[in-house]
Amino acid sequence: MSDLLSLNPALAQQLGVADGDLSSKQATDALKKLSLEDIMTGLAANGKNAKDMASYKFWQTQPVPKFGEKAEIEEGPFKIVDLEKVPKEPGPLVDGFEWVTMDLTNDEEIKEVFDLLYGHYVEDNEAMFRFNYSVSFLRWALLSPGWSKEWHVGVRASASRKLVAFISAVPIALRVRNKVLHASEVNFLCIHKKLRSKRLAPVLIKEITRRCYLQKIWQAIYTAGVVLPTPVSTTRYYHRSLDWQKLNDVGFSPLPHGSKPQYQILKYKLPNNTATKGLRPMEEKDVDAVLDLLQKYLQRFDMAPVFTREEVVHWLLYKKDSPDEQVAWSYVVEDPTTKTITDFFSFYCIESSVINSKHTSIRAAYLYYYATTVALQPHTQAQLKERLNSLVNDALILAKKLKFDVFNALTLMDNALFLEQQKFGAGDGQLHYYLYNYKANPIAGGVDHMNRVDEKGCSGIGVVML
Known part of the structure; x- marks a missing residue:
């Protein structure tokens, strides 16, 4: 019971229990009477990324x-x-x-x-x-x-x-x-x-x-990272090491039992150069093509934003005068023959400060929106999987060149088709999606009932929340 309450601050607060202290009979009796759903309220899979919004x-x-x-x-x-x-x-x-x-x-x-x-x-x-x-x-x-x-x-x-x-x-x-x-x-x-x-x-x-x-x-x-009444969907965080040694130094990536540091560094080593022909940074001239591609791609999901041109400029081309202030990076693939945009992907940056370590911060790239014409044409899942793996591998290479330490992604959109192949490891954090004042039937979040990547079912979520 104490362990449950330590993971569930909202519930502990409601019961008037401080720091999991169940010494009072009243608190113990109250907890015994609660249903599993009451106990789950405010309970994250693990506290990482939890936002304890209310009881x-x-x-x-x-x-x-x-x-x-x-x-x-x-x-x-x-x-x-x-x-x-x-x-x-x-x-x-x-x-x-x-x-x-x-x-x-x-x-x-x-x-x-x-x-x-x-x-x-x-x-x-x-x-x-x-x-x-x-x-x-x-x-x-x-x-x-x-x-x-x-x-x-x-x-x-x-x-x-x-x-x-x-x-x-x-x-x-x-x-x-x-x-x-x-x-x-x-x-x-x-x-x-x-x-x-x-x-x-x-x-x-x-x-x-x-x-x-x-x-x-x-x-x-x-x-929210916590369970509230009631998620419309649940996704899971996955992390891909780009600088394994640094992540290990700060305690983010432990050394697997029986392995050695040099094996882990070799495991996550990436090529020096991207492989996709026609891949280049997105420019202002690409906005209309990217908007059209993204709108069609997001139609495949049960829940997704409907972007305007102005929003594509803001979310995907947001740049400041100083390179240090850039927060989002977007790339397109231009067909060398037809000059059409066939694919694009983007990621954004959030730094985390590291407490009590020789390293002061971790630079994390978060996979943002992406789209490919392969998904819009008659295709097999194997063809879409191959294309997405190629694009995401290039995204990892570019992020590594930009001095990111880790690349994060959720199990939303078509991510289930490449997470494991690109050596993303399952995180202990979940992200639950909620709608306020709107009844909606559940939407697949890209994980199965065992909380593993669901490659067959994939996800119906096409919204990437910051």
């Missing part, structure tokens, strides 16, 4: 699916929101704190968000690694086309004016099977560690919901 009690009051609903449902909103009944002002906060709207075009204010995330956002169970989102990354993630200043929500301490909590949203046109929702993508919920007992997470979620409603956005998509 089950809060989610019971929200327009989301309840645990245990197995029958196929008619898809659509849980409720129709009456705009007249949406509060025009934020709800109350605990004494000493106040709502603010952050101006992320202001260098000082975006630096405040950076500092809050750096000190208090996602870290692993052992506190060895901590996401280190750059200011450039935050601008890319939070100032996307159609962004609203009102959706960058902060909480300040009234006396010190210190930013102590944050939540954000950006607009997304999200197709769920045959229905396109004008929704928000909610992310970066972060609360100062000293305020975790104040139950601020539900309050922040209610406030971002209120602000979305005021702009007539009734649905949202969000992800």
